[in-house]
Amino acid sequence: MFDTVGARVMTLIAATTLPLAIIASLLAWHSYQQNVGNSAMRTERDTQLAISEITTDLDQTHTLLDMLADGDISSGNALREFALVQTVSQHHYCMLMLTDVSGRPSVVLPPPSTQDAAICSSPELAAPAMSSQTVRTPVVGVDVLKGDRGPLLKFVVPILSSNSVSGYIIAVRTLGWQRSHLPKGDGRLLLGTDNNSRHFLAMPDGTLYSLFPDRPVTAELPRRAFARLKRDIASLSLHDVFTSQGITYAFQNAYGPVSLIVATERTAEESHALNIFLIRVSLIVGLLVLELMAVALGARLFLVDPLEKLALAVADWRKGAAFAPRISHSIPLEIRHLEKAFLRATRRLSKHEQDLEQSARNQDMLIREIHHRVKNNLQVVASLLNLQASRIRSHEAREEFRLVRDRVRALATLHRYLYSESGLSALDVQSFLEELCSILLSANGMNAQTRIRLQLDIEHVLISPDQAVPIALIVTEVVSNALRYAFPENRAGHIVINLHKVVPTDPEKEGLVELKLGDDGIGINAGQATESRTRREGIGMQLIRGFARQINADMTVSNENGTWYTLRFIPERPSLTALAMARKAISHGKDSGV
Structure with a gap:
């Protein structure tokens, strides 16, 4: 999440801006809370004022009723006294009543006729307890009644005479007040x-x-x-x-x-404070968002885009193109310095790569020239051997010279095929064996139209130089022996060379190939007519077995219907040429270093 330059710059800006935004928000919130606190204080003040008025009013009611009870009140002056109390209390009483000691009403002052009847209406007041026929001793104290317009208070105050109760004053009033x-x-x-x-x-x-x-x-x-x-x-x-x-x-x-x-x-004022708070918070959030967007855009234009261009230029350079980031001069100086550093580094690397490739190319040319000169020298040696053999009268000695000549020619032909243009230092065994067999047939005075036919079935297999020499000499020995001894007295026949990849039963022998070569001639045992032939064929067999050991091949020899040699071996992996190795090293260095 924070791997990109833009994300890190935005995080840095947010980290530096958020504290200021939080402080501004807290100040706005504090201002709003002050107004909210003022609202709570105002509500508390109104509540305490109302409670104080209620308490004072009830105290005055208790005092006034106690004064009436302590005075000389009777049924004769009660109505006048009640009217005076109603006037003094601003007509807050729904009823004032004087009863005897048994609770029977004697004087009743109803509410004013101008007052709404619902204000003093209550199911508990309409009960038979207020009827003149009711005889129930009142309970001294204050009762709360549920009225139609609000709670009503019923006061019962005893009238004492000579330390005994002679009657009661019953007053009913609202707990609240009538504004009118x-x-x-x-x-x-x-x-x-x-x-x-x-x-x-x-x-x-x-x-x-x-x-x-x-x-x-x-x-x-x-x-x-x-x-x-x-x-x-x-x-x-x-x-x-x-x-x-x-x-x-x-x-x-x-x-x-x-x-x-x-x-x-x-x-x-409080609504205005809330609106101001919301506006401030919105402004803070809006400015913060705009600032982050501007920072993101600026980081994109002046940091991220130039760095991405550098990265793309390096990626193109890794693919072989020239390093050309094309960065504007309006970007920061540090990125321009980075561009120049990359440019110098890529130019030096490109120069070193060119020098390395040229050195490898020169080395390949030298190796190719060495193979060419070795081939020429071997051909000269083969010509000298052939010339010397033509001057020898002994048939046996002349044959020995020709055998050596064929081996030298095989090596000369091999050196022409050893160096490939494909980037691998390997032998294309298919083309090589076809030419080698043609040379051997021509050297022995035979061609494709003679009685001895050559049959080749060779897959495309690459052989390393270390294995190519033994294989070339094995083929030379087998073909030469077949041409000389397998088909006596103008006998016709075939020389067969097969090379195929086989599927091994052992997983460790992956890539196993089989080389099968031989002839359908008279075979080794039948051809052992003279001591000299036996000696020569014995030397050839020793060479074949020795060369087979060099390539770690399993060899079997069969005399059924001629002489057949079967070799199974695993080709060594061809090595790269110097130029191919140099290019691979350069490509690997670019892939792993950038």
């Missing part, structure tokens, strides 16, 4: 005036009501916020503040099982 009854300048009017803030009273079952019953609202919380509210109620939590879907919620116990919930949405 609050005087101007009242601090409670500030609650909920902000359109981004809403105040709710939550019952234990999760039902939500507006803090101001005369201003009912549809109170539905998002699923996550409602689940958090239910969890707080179930765990009897007294206080909780959380943010869900951009709205900050404050949960606070208001009175008894009733809780106050204040939901505050983002203000214009």
